[in-house]
Amino acid sequence: MHGSAAASSVECCGYGRRARVHGSVSLPDALEEYPVIAEAIRSLHVAERMPFSGWHVLAIQHVHSSLVVLLDAICFGGADVSQITVVGKSYSTRRQAMNLLRGRGARVIDPLRMRDPCQSFEVELGERVASVIEEFASVRESDSKGLLILDEGAVASHYLVGRPDLAGRVRAVEQTTRGARWLDSVRLGYPVVDVARSAAKAELEAPMVAGSMVAELSRVLAQFGTKLSQIGIVGYGTMGARLASLLAHDHTVYASDIDDSNAARARADGLEVHDFATLANEVQLVIGCTGNGIITEADLPRFDRELILVNGASSDIEFKLWGRINFHCPGEPLTPQQFQLTRALMLAGAVQVIESEGTGLAPLNGQIQGIITAAYLPIQARLAVTT
Numbered sequence: 001m002h003g004s005a006a007a008s009s010v011e012c013c014g015y016g017r018r019a020r021v022h023g024s025v026s027l028p029d030a031l032e033e034y035p036v037i038a039e040a041i042r043s044l045h046v047a048e049r050m051p052f053s054g055w056h057v058l059a060i061q062h063v064h065s066s067l068v069v070l071l072d073a074i075c076f077g078g079a080d081v082s083q084i085t086v087v088g089k090s091y092s093t094r095r096q097a098m099n100l101l102r103g104r105g106a107r108v109i110d111p112l113r114m115r116d117p118c119q120s121f122e123v124e125l126g127e128r129v130a131s132v133i134e135e136f137a138s139v140r141e142s143d144s145k146g147l148l149i150l151d152e153g154a155v156a157s158h159y160l161v162g163r164p165d166l167a168g169r170v171r172a173v174e175q176t177t178r179g180a181r182w183l184d185s186v187r188l189g190y191p192v193v194d195v196a197r198s199a200a201k202a203e204l205e206a207p208m209v210a211g212s213m214v215a216e217l218s219r220v221l222a223q224f225g226t227k228l229s230q231i232g233i234v235g236y237g238t239m240g241a242r243l244a245s246l247l248a249h250d251h252t253v254y255a256s257d258i259d260d261s262n263a264a265r266a267r268a269d270g271l272e273v274h275d276f277a278t279l280a281n282e283v284q285l286v287i288g289c290t291g292n293g294i295i296t297e298a299d300l301p302r303f304d305r306e307l308i309l310v311n312g313a314s315s316d317i318e319f320k321l322w323g324r325i326n327f328h329c330p331g332e333p334l335t336p337q338q339f340q341l342t343r344a345l346m347l348a349g350a351v352q353v354i355e356s357e358g359t360g361l362a363p364l365n366g367q368i369q370g371i372i373t374a375a376y377l378p379i380q381a382r383l384a385v386t387t
């Protein structure tokens, strides 16, 4: 995929520093600072192909500084910043990133707080996304090539399955495992690229997310003066297994999984495996890594002692205890240099989906995963030395 740049004239699209380059394609400094994204741009010939020209973009994403870089790249690939809408997840949105996006001319929809904390955060998020999709539906077909959706949790797709008339006008990239799993279960009339379950993401992102989670968990527990010896992991998939291996250094870790092969893997890794009810009686803290609901209010009377519940996935759907949940995110859990990996994979997914002909969920191209992985490994090594 990598090739020499050949365009004679490239204008960076109103996003970030404007640059006109003659003879060979060069990236704005703001993108060059992120070598993995820069490599993806070069390898995918983004400057030459301008894949996003004429497209509206809807990004349902954590508004962290690395999102600015991803959207810079999408604009470098031809998108008009005034046609980009970001719907943030209020619990994770960082004001500085939001202001940067708005400063560039993108629309950011994020009330920064929940209207009703007694229901899932996903309800309000879904409403905001639905209204952006309806707005797009009223754009004349001659005025847009379509709507490119950078989705997290298949939020847009949950709405779009009820609007089959829009299928010919939308394309999506899915970033989360739970979103991809849900997409597996529905008939899609439009293409979606599955970045969520790409090998590159599982192998490189999951350890970073797990490391960041364990560090934050230790900080919070120390603040409360809580010392733990037994921890239960519910969901022994990509995230759960990584968390368990980190926590097993100084805790006894138990696991639970409804999938027999993952439960067997936990046993092979040396963990005691129980059903959820038994596990909850053994441990002081449960980390949910399922992406599915684990307990509801109705289950609470079963617990006759203090049990700390930690959501190891995104959003608030694992412990359906709305009104009691404290979403707290004091900073960006991963630095933009770390998270450029996922942003680069999403960029690659976006290029792939724009050019794909079929419908339904398709895996992210393996070759570009290899290129992104190779570009990321030296950064990972450098970050490991400095932390």
Ligand SMILES: NC(=O)c1ccc[n+]([C@@H]2O[C@H](COP(=O)([O-])OP(=O)(O)OC[C@H]3O[C@@H](n4cnc5c(N)ncnc54)[C@H](O)[C@@H]3O)[C@@H](O)[C@H]2O)c1
Binding pocket: 176, 177, 178, 179, 201, 202, 205, 206, 207, 209, 234, 235, 236, 237, 238, 239, 240, 256, 257, 258, 259, 262, 289, 290, 291, 292, 293, 294, 312, 313, 314
């Ligand atoms: N993989 C990542 O890098 C990553 C990063 C951040 C957040 N997340 C989020 O973490 C969650 C888990 O992701 P993953 O990649 O580990 O998924 P995964 O599919 O690899 O693992 C999920 C596991 O949970 C099990 N499970 C599902 N429902 C269960 C239930 N009710 N009780 C017990 N086990 C159950 C499944 O059998 C599976 O083994 C998802 O919400 C995902 O979006 C993942």
